[in-house]
Amino acid sequence: MALHMSSLFLRTLREDPADAEVPSHRLLVRAGYVRRVSPGVYTWLPLGLRVLRNVEKIVREEMDAIGAQELLFPALLPKEPFEATGRWTEYGDNIFRLQDRKGADHLLGPTHEEMFTLTVKDLYSSYKDLPLSIYQIQTKYRDEARPRAGVLRGREFVMKDSYSFDVDAAGLDKSYQLHREAYVRIFDRLGFHYVIVEAMAGAMGGSKSEEFLATAEVGEDTYVHCTSCGYAANVEAVRVPAPSPVGWEDVPAAHAEDTPDTPTIDTLVTHLNERFPRDDRPWEAGDTLKNVVVTLVNPDGTREPLAIGVPGDREVDEKRLGAQVEPAEVEAFTEADFAANPALVKGYIGPGALGLEGSSGIRYLLDPRIAEGTRWVTGADVAGQHVIDLVAGRDFSADGTIEAAEVRPGDPCPTCDHTLSAARGIEMGHVFQLGTKYAEALDLKVLDQNGKLVTVVMGSYGVGVSRAVACVVEGNHDESGIIWPRELAPADVHVVAAGKDEALFVKAEEIARELEVQGLSVLVDDRKGVSPGVKFKDSELIGIPTILVIGRGLADGKVEIKDRRSGERREVAVDDAVAALTAEVTAEVERS
RNA sequence: CGGGGUGUGGCGCAGCUUGGUAGCGCAUUGCGUUUGGGACGCAAGGGCCGCAGGUUCAAAUCCUGUCACCCCGACCA
Structure with a gap:
């Protein structure tokens, strides 16, 4: 059933909310996708939830395609596993902690390494069970010192996290590579510019780690890249090339x-x-x-x-x-x-x-x-x-x-003879060879071919699902509003009945039904007594990629198809509209 | 945690300096007009001016305290 503006739980705002600075935050609130509940905590309204679900769908499809299996842990966790890995204290103030009526400590999961590790330990004990990749799409909680920019950095957020389990490092390499490739497909489909940068593997256990950063001015991460050889790294992970030793024969005594x-x-x-x-x-x-x-x-x-x-x-x-x-x-x-x-x-x-x-x-x-x-x-x-x-x-x-000195644009590239440039990005994904850190801390071992106990080698892989929604808007908007990539849009076509003639509304409903028969999702602006200007503005703000205007041309048998991104409009015969729209949408989906 | 700022109908804001009946725009409701780029008229509803204490005949306005929120920084698998 098509969504109808006349009854949709939605209120668009003419003015920017006072607390919103970055474009994605402003537009997601103005267009009625999200509402703030408390700092860093947001409600997903119907349109926003549709987009969020679309992101999840892409993530699920690509994770399933590499054989990863979905499960779902609780968000409410006991403290014991986190004590075992030391993170009950290490995570410090960033954990939301709470007690039950008996006084037992719990936390709202900021991340789930412990749970994944323990669950595999619970069920598996042989090399024959591996490799294994499992994932969840779960709400995470981190008591961030300073949440900001709407859903871009919240205290409650949706994340896909997966973990791979292998008997040895070679297996981990393979699992890591599979995830990395899946991530490339996910981010290609999400439709924003991104770079893959070398990241810190962490002080313990990790060996290889890369981040997927959406390139954006408002990003909180600084990375450097080399335009010549393609090297790119988070500033934290940049390696400084050590000069070769030089002789000191000519240097006077100190x-x-x-x-x-x-x-x-x-x-x-x-x-x-x-x-x-x-x-x-x-x-x-x-x-x-x-x-x-x-x-x-x-x-x-x-x-x-x-x-x-x-x-x-x-x-x-x-x-x-x-x-x-x-x-x-x-x-x-x-x-x-x-x-x-x-x-x-x-x-x-x-x-x-x-x-x-x-x-x-x-x-x-x-x-x-x-x-x-x-x-x-x-x-x-x-x-x-x-x-x-x-x-x-x-x-x-x-x-x-120690690699602690600041990195500057113009510094030499560690892998070639060119220099580095700096840019900002938003961390959207992270692939990480954990190694045996958690398996050792929680004693996850399996028997190998020789009947010997070996520690399982793990990888961890995350995608910021709710953050992706904001990130897509950062990369896809203009003065007037959001411009959704096809796969994420809350609907395929926004049908606007522009005028007061009853025939416009009847035709809008008819076309909406036919589009749905063709498998397209539709948002119909069927509001009575609302002037065309308001409807046009709202359609641009909401950002559905294809807009069908049924207006004054209908008398001559014409309707107008408008492309939100390019702004191009073309008239088509009303009887051809459904076929034209269907062709346009499916062509675009296949291209992506 | 440091720096800056803001709290006034649902949203965006003015009023505070100089105390005296709480205002504007948007949104909402009703009626009428209007309908291709955020329409118009008339009428209406909605606010313990963040909270607490103080000064005063009188406090949104002055004083003290407190809380909350936003921005920058610190922090952030």
Whole structure:
């Protein structure tokens, strides 16, 4: 049965809601797809629910096509499995927690690794049962510190998550590849531009991980890409190519110099150029070695300082650092921390004080650019003094390297000789080789061919289903409203009765019925007493890709087919309308 | 958690500086006119001005406190 505007539970808004900033949020509310209930929590109204279901349908079809099987876990979970993996504490404030009448702790699932793992453990115990891929489309809950942009980042959201289970790494590779290909098909069908970028595999267990990012200005993720070789990575995962070691034969011995009042890189560089000018070129920030100290807070609450050495022209990128030290959290080093570590001279920290072997005993990690043989100016661990011609490998060493320095457009590509550009994206999907992290924590093992117990190797794969709805709108709208891709639209054809003549309404109903016989879904604007202008505006706002206007032309046996995206209109004979529309819609579906 | 902002009919906003009968547009209801690009007229319903306390003859307006929401940042398998 066709949807009718006269009775549809819908109210379009002429004005933008005050709390909506990004286009998808504005339009989804204005066009009557969603309503906010509380911060980050939204109601799906009839039109919106149709779109959401369409996304789910695409996801199901492609998951089923690779042999994944759908199941459904509860959203309400007991805490015990999350205690077993440590995530009851690790997830911190992001978990919605609640207690039942007996005082037992529960949570609303933010993700379901534990449940999938335990359920496989419950039912399977042989290599013969594997490989296995199972998935669910489930409402997830995360108490985000700051939900934003409507359903783009909610506290309650719909996600497809699947997990693969294999006996070995080779099997995981195969399952991962299958999912990756399925994701390519899903995102192609969803109809927005996206990139596949290398992502952080995580501090534990994971080995390979890629994100599917919808390219969008409003995106929260920054990624870099190389226009030459196709390399693309989330900034968190960018690998800095380490320069080859260089000889230090010509470098004079390191010498400490007085550099009073130079606690910052800027003041230091100015001072160097005034007092220690070089013949070949002036000193620059990039000649200095900046040592930053932070405090790591482990999930169990223990604290440990960490020093990071980066070239002076770069900041430590907190996101990159955070990803490297996960699950520990990073806090700034406070005055109290300095007081507790007298070996550190604020503003003049140098490698002499750092490192497990250094006077402070603080673990010291270097940016890969600080390769063996490179020479630096850096703090002398004495107030008002810096060391010049300090050579890495000759005069100091560290406890390892860390990828924590900021990444900038123009940096060299790690895989070819070109440079990187930066752009923003929205994380829409994530494929992730988990490895044995959860299987080990929850003791998921099967017997192999030799009767030996082996730990199952897992992969995890997510698609943001409700987020996809917003994301599609971000990529498919204009001034007037939404422009749905065919497969997602709440209906195939929007039939508009534009006028007051009763014959228009009769014909609209007749055509709607015939379209439905042809298998198309239809929204009919059968509102009486509503002027054509209002109906046109609403049809553009709502964004069904094909609009059939039955109006003044009907007297001459003509109706008008309008393409929402291009704005093109063409007149067809009223008797040909159904055939023309059917041909248009089916042709478009096959093309996609 | 830090910074900025906003709370006034369903929605968008004005009024607050300078205290004195709560207003506008949209939406809604009725009647009439109108019907190809967000129509017009007349009439109507709907608001403890976020909440609490204070000052005052009198508070949407001034003071104190508090709560909520939005934006930027921090945070975010």
